[in-house]
Amino acid sequence: MRNFLTRIDPTRILLEKGAVPGMNVPGLIFADTYIESLLEGENALIQVANVACLPGIAGYSFAMPDIHQGYGFPIGGVAAFDADEGIISPGGVGYDISCGVRLLGSEIPVSEFLPHSEKILASLFSTVPCGIGPGGGAGIRKKDLEKILEEGAARIVRSGRGTAEDLERIEEKGCLEGALTSAVSERAVERGVRQLGTLGSGNHFIEIQAVEEIFGEEEALRMGIKKGCITVMIHCGSRGLGHQVCDDYIKVMKRAMERYRISVPDRQLCCAPIPSPEGRNYLGAMKAAANFAMANRQKITDDVRNIFIRFFPGRILHTVYDVSHNLAHIEIHMVSGKARKLCVHRKGATRAFNGLPVLIPGSMGTSSYVLRGTEGAEKETFASACHGAGRLLSRKEASNRTDGRELVKELSSKGIAVMADSLRTLGEEMPGAYKDVSAVVEVVHSAGLAMKTARLRPLAVMKG
Amino acid sequence: MSWKIIDHEADSGLEAHGDTLDELFTESASAFLFLCSGKSISSLLEEVQGTGHISLEAADLEELVVSWLNEILFLAETRSFFFIPSVVRVRTSPYSLYAEGRTAPCGTGPLPVKAATYSDLAVQSVPAPYLRVIVDM
Numbered sequence: 001m002r003n004f005l006t007r008i009d010p011t012r013i014l015l016e017k018g019a020v021p022g023m024n025v026p027g028l029i030f031a032d033t034y035i036e037s038l039l040e041g042e043n044a045l046i047q048v049a050n051v052a053c054l055p056g057i058a059g060y061s062f063a064m065p066d067i068h069q070g071y072g073f074p075i076g077g078v079a080a081f082d083a084d085e086g087i088i089s090p091g092g093v094g095y096d097i098s099c100g101v102r103l104l105g106s107e108i109p110v111s112e113f114l115p116h117s118e119k120i121l122a123s124l125f126s127t128v129p130c131g132i133g134p135g136g137g138a139g140i141r142k143k144d145l146e147k148i149l150e151e152g153a154a155r156i157v158r159s160g161r162g163t164a165e166d167l168e169r170i171e172e173k174g175c176l177e178g179a180l181t182s183a184v185s186e187r188a189v190e191r192g193v194r195q196l197g198t199l200g201s202g203n204h205f206i207e208i209q210a211v212e213e214i215f216g217e218e219e220a221l222r223m224g225i226k227k228g229c230i231t232v233m234i235h236c237g238s239r240g241l242g243h244q245v246c247d248d249y250i251k252v253m254k255r256a257m258e259r260y261r262i263s264v265p266d267r268q269l270c271c272a273p274i275p276s277p278e279g280r281n282y283l284g285a286m287k288a289a290a291n292f293a294m295a296n297r298q299k300i301t302d303d304v305r306n307i308f309i310r311f312f313p314g315r316i317l318h319t320v321y322d323v324s325h326n327l328a329h330i331e332i333h334m335v336s337g338k339a340r341k342l343c344v345h346r347k348g349a350t351r352a353f354n355g356l357p358v359l360i361p362g363s364m365g366t367s368s369y370v371l372r373g374t375e376g377a378e379k380e381t382f383a384s385a386c387h388g389a390g391r392l393l394s395r396k397e398a399s400n401r402t403d404g405r406e407l408v409k410e411l412s413s414k415g416i417a418v419m420a421d422s423l424r425t426l427g428e429e430m431p432g433a434y435k436d437v438s439a440v441v442e443v444v445h446s447a448g449l450a451m452k453t454a455r456l457r458p459l460a461v462m463k464g
Numbered sequence: 465m466s467w468k469i470i471d472h473e474a475d476s477g478l479e480a481h482g483d484t485l486d487e488l489f490t491e492s493a494s495a496f497l498f499l500c501s502g503k504s505i506s507s508l509l510e511e512v513q514g515t516g517h518i519s520l521e522a523a524d525l526e527e528l529v530v531s532w533l534n535e536i537l538f539l540a541e542t543r544s545f546f547f548i549p550s551v552v553r554v555r556t557s558p559y560s561l562y563a564e565g566r567t568a569p570c571g572t573g574p575l576p577v578k579a580a581t582y583s584d585l586a587v588q589s590v591p592a593p594y595l596r597v598i599v600d601m
Contacts, residue, residue, distance in 0.1 A: 043473065069473040071583040071600065095578045095600045131574035190542045201574035202601055240541045243578045243600075247534055250582060255523060268583045395601060396471045421573045424502050425601075464574045 001042045001049070005029075011447040015048055015061075020265065023052040028060040030386075030447050034439050035065045038392060047074040050265045054079065055273075056086020058335050058342055062381050064349050065443040066390030066435060070094070072268030075348035075391075078384040081274065083330055083341040087262065088279045089271035090253060090286075092345030093328050095246040097286055098293035099204075099237030100171075100324035101359040102301055103370065104317040105224040106231065108308075110210040113230045113459065116311045117208070121417050121460045123307045124206055128300055130199045130421040130464035139194050145292075146189075148196065149181045152291030153298040153322075161302035170322040171351065174294050180284025184241075185248050188285075192241030192292055197299035201422060201464035203429055204236040206304065207361070209368060209456035216453040219372050223320050223357060225454045232308075232317060233368055233456070234300050235361050237326065238293035245289045249282040274343050283328070283343075290327055297322055320370070321357035325350045325387035333382050344382045350450075352377040352385035358450040360441055363389045363434035364418075364463075365411050368456045369441045376448035385450040386441070389434035395425075398433035411461075420463040429463065467495035470596070477584070477598040485554040488593035489532055489561065493549050496533045499599055500577050501546060501570065508548050511568040516547055518563045525587050528559045529595055533580035540570045556589070576601050 004019035013036060015027030027048040031039070039045060044067050051073055052061035058080045067076035072091030081087050113120075140148075148155045153174030156162055167174045199206065209231045214220045225231065238245075253270035256278040257263070264270060272278035305317050328345045335342075352358045352373030360369040366389070377383050393401075402410070404423030407430055411418050420426045444450045466487070467480040478495035482488030494505045501508065518535055522528035539547050545567040552563045578600040586596040 131572045201576045394471045
């Protein structure tokens, strides 16, 4: 595989056609020498090459600098397919459909927050459920869930849990049009009714941060990010409902591929033509799951605000932005000088349209970043950038190096308070388990895909 | 114990062995329940509160394995119990499974498992039943 890699410039590596048989396009990996040195084992590179084999792919099979091995598609992978002749693949979105980030900004100085940090964290922990059942998600009626699948965050705002301004600052105004509730299985609905407003586990979190550094004054001002003030970052997705939609449609696509005479090098790349009934149903179900995820983050936002208002009456936590990093969108992009309608799959990658915020959460104990999308990203990567730091160590390796209790002590010694639902899985999220997020961000910044706007330092974090 | 948890760059996985397909599926459930709960079967059996059964059909053996494990996950998320199989009967024409077992409460915390996947999936019934499943965490 390494024989097919050619460095083009300090941030770009070409993966030539022929790296695996059947590649329709080359791969393009955004990586400096540090990221390149971490591409061990070549599993992620093989996945980039496999994606390039899929029918109707346009441009390149992209890999962002947080690339690592996923299921079929690599995490950090971006691929766009002709909307009429190409395919759609659940593997190109992931099990956690519309996993994403909501960032809230404030004018609350860090110095005012710190004396309350433990109480606020404890309140968050006791208020925002991580799981399900009694003490977990409150449970909603099926017909209410169906409305949420259709209307997304707007439904939550209309119930009094948010503002019109929130919707203006959520991707697609908090609702993907064209969601098909009929394409969402009963099993997915059954999982979803108990999980609205819940955080989940693993690398999902609510983190209170200090705005430590501003790189773009004007942009930060426009976003409402102020140095020395706190922000709150919420990272979660569509929970069991989204996982079930993915699982359901992997089965559907596996069975459909024979009919459409599609063969794929990896069964997790199973797919169907976008205009086919299977393709349309998956797209519709995926949009419904994304609406659930955006509603989920809106509900959690409301919980967070209700806690903060008790400590800081009259101080608002406004939405800076809310964007997914596991989603497929139908978009118009220029390819070889012609406007084409494409289905852009971003799996562990964020939309980076010119001027719009790009939210990059760091790993536990490390900085997070706010960037803004660029024309460069629109021209080169179908408006895409990275989504996080990217895993470096397996969960087992990470938990062999530390356990949850040790990690809590270590972070506490750095002034970062942590509360977690499960210490068992906390060790797996140790900072060293991930790449250096600053290095990842530096690559997309230097490559001109997304420009740094602010750096956020963690103060307190709640994990599922 | 004829199963083990295996390493994976982003997530986790399990391998299981058995003398028969029935045993293989039983062992895979033990491994999967460990990933879901952090507990061994013997620990879970100390918390048993009820009984249950599972019936599944699938297009092939691979789909049957993935469906089996994801059914255990589905029950945990929607019924709040872990299904601990005591009898598993696997049929191969057509592919189907019937299991009876006991149930133990799984608490309210989020489960660390998202799904059993088809990634790097390996299932064989001959010469010796074996499977490997990567699990999205």
